[in-house]
Amino acid sequence: MFLKRQLPFVITLITSLILIISYFSPHPTISPLRSIFQDWYMIIVAFTMFVGILSLVKVSIKKIKREKGIEVLYPVITLVSLIVMAFFGFLKGGLDNPGFDFMFEYIMVPLQATMFSLLAFYIASASFRAFRAKSTMATILLITAFIVMLGRVPIGEWITGDLLHFTESSFLSRFHIPNVTEWIMNVINMAGQRAILIGAALGVMGTSIKIMLGIERSHLGGE
Amino acid sequence: MSFWEKVNDLDRRIIYLIIGLTVFIPLLFNVTMESKPTQPVENIYDKINSLEEDDVVLVSFDYAASSLPELQPMANAVIDHLFRNDIKVVGMALWPVGVGLGTLVMEKKAAKYDKEYGKDYVNLGYKSGGLVVIDSMGGSVKKTFPTDKDGVALKDLPIMKHVNKLDDFSLAVTLSAGDPGLRHWVMVASDKFGLPVAGGCTAVSAPQFFAYYNSGQLLGLMGGLRGAAEYENLIDVPGTASAGMSAQTVAHLMIIIFIIIGNISMFIIKRKKEKEKRK
Numbered sequence: 001m002f003l004k005r006q007l008p009f010v011i012t013l014i015t016s017l018i019l020i021i022s023y024f025s026p027h028p029t030i031s032p033l034r035s036i037f038q039d040w041y042m043i044i045v046a047f048t049m050f051v052g053i054l055s056l057v058k059v060s061i062k063k064i065k066r067e068k069g070i071e072v073l074y075p076v077i078t079l080v081s082l083i084v085m086a087f088f089g090f091l092k093g094g095l096d097n098p099g100f101d102f103m104f105e106y107i108m109v110p111l112q113a114t115m116f117s118l119l120a121f122y123i124a125s126a127s128f129r130a131f132r133a134k135s136t137m138a139t140i141l142l143i144t145a146f147i148v149m150l151g152r153v154p155i156g157e158w159i160t161g162d163l164l165h166f167t168e169s170s171f172l173s174r175f176h177i178p179n180v181t182e183w184i185m186n187v188i189n190m191a192g193q194r195a196i197l198i199g200a201a202l203g204v205m206g207t208s209i210k211i212m213l214g215i216e217r218s219h220l221g222g223e
Numbered sequence: 224m225s226f227w228e229k230v231n232d233l234d235r236r237i238i239y240l241i242i243g244l245t246v247f248i249p250l251l252f253n254v255t256m257e258s259k260p261t262q263p264v265e266n267i268y269d270k271i272n273s274l275e276e277d278d279v280v281l282v283s284f285d286y287a288a289s290s291l292p293e294l295q296p297m298a299n300a301v302i303d304h305l306f307r308n309d310i311k312v313v314g315m316a317l318w319p320v321g322v323g324l325g326t327l328v329m330e331k332k333a334a335k336y337d338k339e340y341g342k343d344y345v346n347l348g349y350k351s352g353g354l355v356v357i358d359s360m361g362g363s364v365k366k367t368f369p370t371d372k373d374g375v376a377l378k379d380l381p382i383m384k385h386v387n388k389l390d391d392f393s394l395a396v397t398l399s400a401g402d403p404g405l406r407h408w409v410m411v412a413s414d415k416f417g418l419p420v421a422g423g424c425t426a427v428s429a430p431q432f433f434a435y436y437n438s439g440q441l442l443g444l445m446g447g448l449r450g451a452a453e454y455e456n457l458i459d460v461p462g463t464a465s466a467g468m469s470a471q472t473v474a475h476l477m478i479i480i481f482i483i484i485g486n487i488s489m490f491i492i493k494r495k496k497e498k499e500k501r502k
Contacts, residue, residue: 023415035366038359042352049351096373104323112288112320120474124242125235128481132489142486146479152426152449153472154256178259185433193434 004221009214016212056082144184151181225495231488238481245477249469255461256468258452263436266443267421268304268457270394276309278393279386283408284314284321284328286400290425291324294398296451296464297423298328301396304458306336306343311382313392315347315368317356317403322349322372341371341380348372353403357411361389389416394442398423405432409440423450 015037021027022034060075067075085108088100133139150156156177173179210216224232260268274280282301286294305312314325329344338344347368350356359367364386365377377383385391395412397420399405405422413420419442424432426447435441445454448471451464 045351109288116289
């Protein structure tokens with residue numbers, strides 16, 4: 001019980017107190033401790049990568065055993081890719097090894113970029129089916145989205161700039177699409193974003209204090 | 224089934240095909256559209272122009288290949304501008320894949336401007352730990368990154384001669400696709416160590432960073448492909464962002480048209496159903 005509960009709590013409390021004090025005080029006793037904790041943190045985070053790899057291998061092997069037909073191919077490809085990339089990464093030259101470099105530039109980068117690019121298709125399909133003016137709020141959201149989407153591309157400048165000459169009049173320039181977009185981003189969006197940021201920061205502070213005082217113990221595997 | 228009911232149930236493959244064509248055709252014919260630079264992007268350009276030769280700028284490649292279409296053009300434009308002005312560049316990454324992507328950009332631009340590795344630029348590589356890595360660099364860059372990505376000790380590299388702490392850099396530019404990234408650079412490098420921080424991020428995450436820009440914590444901001452195209456326009460080196468803006472413009476228009484058609488079909492079907500009910 002001591003090793004599982006009390007000891008982690010004491011470590012958490014002492015570590016967090018040292019880190020908080022060191023943030024505000026450059027005292028020579030505290031600063032080296034902070035530096036040591038930073039090194040430990042970076043080493044521990046690096047080790048989580050091994051945990052991730054182990055987990056990936058374990059899940060893939062389970063899938064190979066469980067799946068049938070073409071579904072078996074996916075975990076096999078995952079494992080083979082992992083081993084081959086790691087093998088070339090450990091060869092002479094490391095990241096600059098021609099084999100690793102080739103796979104990185106011509107396989108990994110295009111694959112990752114392609115996966116993300118597929119989002120454009122899903123967004124287009126989803127916007128057609130789901131983005132409907134079913135209520136007043138949905139209509140406001142729809143109009144705002146139209147303005148921001150147009151304001152973020154050159155055609156927005158063209159419509160109210162070159163076509164309607166809004167930018168030539170000081171009053172009408174307020175309705176120039178990029179200017180309206182900027183106003184939406186800097187006023188309406190800003191208010192919402194700041195509220196979210198401040199709320200999240202207060203939440204982080206509250207949770208941190210709860211962890212330090214041992215009120216929040218879920219990270220120890222408790223309630 | 225009426226016309227509008229057919230439209231309402233439009234096969235998603237047709238939508239995919241239309242979007243595919245609207246993106247592909249402008250790229251195929253290399254249609255470029257000029258993007259007028261906005262203030263947040265101009266601020267980065269002006270800051271780099273105000274730097275003197277031999278100033279050292281830190282560029283952090285905090286993204287993976289999934290964000291490459293948006294962030295790599297920014298990296299290309301910023302590194303091009305820095306090398307053109309004879310400013311020294313120290314690259315690093317808080318994302319593992321960022322090392323390789325940063326290397327691609329720096330090597331390409333170094334060849335263009337005849338820059339020498341170790342003297343004019345260096346790639347420190349990847350270090351795990353996110354925010355803590357930045358904080359640790361505030362204490363000592365050489366302790367946080369004892370070697371560059373190839374294992375050469377930083378103390379042996381001429382570019383690192385006068386760089387010991389984070390505030391020895393004149394500017395930090397981070398190209399970020401999420402966490403760890405721009406938010407952490409603002410929190411630690413800018414707020415704690417007073418280093419001017421400029422950033423580039425994906426279009427989807429740009430709205431959250433405008434709060435940092437407006438409060439002055441962020442010197443400048445490039446948001447998405449548009450931000451990259453604006454920077455390319457400023458340095459007068461058209462790249463993939465300027466070319467991509469035409470595709471993005473048409474794609475945005477198509478999405479707007481899809482939404483309008485979807486809403487028209489919804490209203491017509493709704494009215495038709497109400498009429499049928501009344502009968």
